[in-house]
Amino acid sequence: MDAGLLILRLVTGLLVAGHGVQKVSFHLGGKGLAGGTEEFRGDGFRGGRLTALTAGAGQIGAGLFLAAGLLTPLAAMAAMGVMTVAGTVKWPNGLWVQNDGYEYPLVLVVASAALALTGPGRWSADHALAVTPWPVWISVAAVVIGPVSGLLTRVVLHRAAPPGEGTPRPRPAP
Numbered sequence: 046m047d048a049g050l051l052i053l054r055l056v057t058g059l060l061v062a063g064h065g066v067q068k069v070s071f072h073l074g075g076k077g078l079a080g081g082t083e084e085f086r087g088d089g090f091r092g093g094r095l096t097a098l099t100a101g102a103g104q105i106g107a108g109l110f111l112a113a114g115l116l117t118p119l120a121a122m123a124a125m126g127v128m129t130v131a132g133t134v135k136w137p138n139g140l141w142v143q144n145d146g147y148e149y150p151l152v153l154v155v156a157s158a159a160l161a162l163t164g165p166g167r168w169s170a171d172h173a174l175a176v177t178p179w180p181v182w183i184s185v186a187a188v189v190i191g192p193v194s195g196l197l198t199r200v201v202l203h204r205a206a207p208p209g210e211g212t213p214r215p216r217p218a219p
Contacts, residue, residue: 114169
């Protein structure tokens, strides 16, 4: 079981962190902070550069903490929050990723929730620091607060689209 949790933590955490790196740098196919800022603006968010920087930093931090199994319920909560926001952006495109849908963010949200509920396993920073097992109420709260915070973020930072711009952005050509 510990090997499975380690693999799940590493893959989920590093994918979430990589998603953040793309928002703020040219690494991993990113377009730099300016590109991340434009992406958020194009997705209907206010805040521009600060929004992109905050989202990117949140994804990087949550992902690295999740991969390490450090403060796992809190890391999972943050990962669920940022990936819920990503899911809301892709929602109009439907479920499947080939249509730029929310399938990928949903998988990361669910994997993060599973880690919050199961714990990080013995091969984790939480175990090394003797803070596991986490109380059930903390794990359950993380699973609820993460997605709710993402939805609230979307509501607070969403700006009304100018007339004629109410449709989703076209998917870039491969």
